Amino acid sequence: MxxxxxxxxxxxxxxxxxxxxxxxxxxxxxxxxYKIEDSxxxxxxxxxxxxxxxxxx
Numbered sequence: 001m002x003x004x005x006x007x008x009x010x011x012x013x014x015x016x017x018x019x020x021x022x023x024x025x026x027x028x029x030x031x032x033x034y035k036i037e038d039s040x041x042x043x044x045x046x047x048x049x050x051x052x053x054x055x056x057x
Contacts, residue, residue: 013025013028
């Protein structure tokens with residue numbers, strides 16, 4: 001909502017979430033709650049590739 005992305009565009013955006021918590025709005029931004037900091041002990045690396053209308057994880 002904060003990014004003011006049009007509704008039609010939002011329907012096609014991928015989200016990475018943990019339960020109801022959005023971690024990453026793919027292609028836009030990462031939640032401040034999940035950003036890497038000096039105190040971070042574990043990192044999840046996610047690679048998403050788009051090929052035409054398909055995505056590979």
